[in-house]
Amino acid sequence: SQLMSVSETEIIRSLFIKGIAATVTQTLDVDTATKVAEEMGILVDHVEEQSAATKVTEMLDADDLENLHRRPPVVTIMGHVDHGKTSLLDAIRKTKVASGEAGGITQHIGAYHVDVDHNGATQQVVFLDTPGHEAFTAMRARGARVTDVAILVVAADDGVQPQTIEAISHAKAAGVPMIVAINKVDKEDSQPDRVKQELTEHGLVPEEWGGDAVMVPVSAITGQNLDTLLDMILLVTEVEDLNANPNRLAKGTVIEAHLDKAKGPVATLLVQNGTLHVGDILVAGSALGKVRAMVDDRGQRVKQASPSYAVEVLGLSDVPAAGDEFDVYNDEKEARSIATGRADEQRQSRLMAAISSRRVSLNTLSSKAQEGDLKELNIVMKADVQGSVEAILGSLKQLPQGEVQVRVLFAAPGEISETDVDLAAASEAVLIGFNTTLAPGARQSADRLGVDVREYNIIYALLDDIQAAMEGLLEPEL
């Protein structure tokens, strides 16, 4: 419904006509959803979900295949607010880092790694410690793929909640395997079985009930079963091709970045292939840089970072965005020209965004009126005949004009032309058509420039909408 900008009711009606009685919370299979969408004039493209294995190869070139080494899994923690994401991240970090390390000084850089005993050997697991799937979603929206496993935290005393369901869909869409941590089992009112039952309704069936979802009851407060959870991460990722070639120029993703008053731009880079060294020349997003210094999650200065490790890097010219890709280059000239090219692209897209953010519609004007921010409501109008033009102008004049004045910039008989659209765009006006049509190209032009074209064939409907907008009473746009 959201993607197609079609109301849920319309979808349900279309299903009903097909003999399918669906409710608003029901999930449709792909074929049915496609049919409905196509009926609404929307072309549907089927994209296969990315499997974890192909995700890895995106960072790998053919040359790397000769030189692959196992790398640690990178884990994200997701789940509903207050279910214990932060507590779990802190608990894992404390038990695994502070105790073993001299001084136990840790530094928040957006990711940390822990040592885990698995099958008699010590292995590493890397956690992205920006909890919440906002970060995950933002990175995915930019096409970045950084996680190998998602831990879905569900509080045993609260069960599956809206953001739990959201997290499940995000992980599924990204093709990232999930491990469920049923948290807060130390609480008296905890009901782990109820959580399992609820998760089953969302396609996650626990192993002990014959499914394939790994679920571990844990407590971030008492530390119960945290070792099992860590072990499970390694077990689940054992079958994934978590490989990279450490003997090449580094590439990966920006996890976090900010401007430090003293140090300049600071970025945490997750190395996904190759090895990053101090002195390397790199481009991150549109920022050019030469790695001046690197600090790891334990606050230690390091000289290099291998695949799956994150380091805070100093020496960038600019602050990149989380989710930007970075690449190391041999040649400074090449790096500079790539950075400049990207900066130009960014300027372009910012310009486009600025233009489209000026979009005016009767609904946005109405919201402005409600907030008392609207003085004039600009209108460009086309109608079938001169008589209609005059009738409408006369009626508009009679609308109560208190806080907001109606200003008709142009009104004439005829069809709505591209010139009318341009005028409306330039003057932030709403374009009204009464008993008339749009000239070829006018619709596309209006979409491109973000002009709200409203077509009417009943004067009262037109006047009602305008009056409602002036009074700030139109429903806000969805």
Ligand code: GDP
């Ligand atoms: P987040 O919003 O998912 O990051 O949740 P937090 O980590 O901030 O935890 C929310 C609240 O739940 C805090 O008051 C925590 O102390 C509490 N909490 C988290 N994990 C546990 C747990 O295992 N047991 C109990 N009893 N409380 C917990």
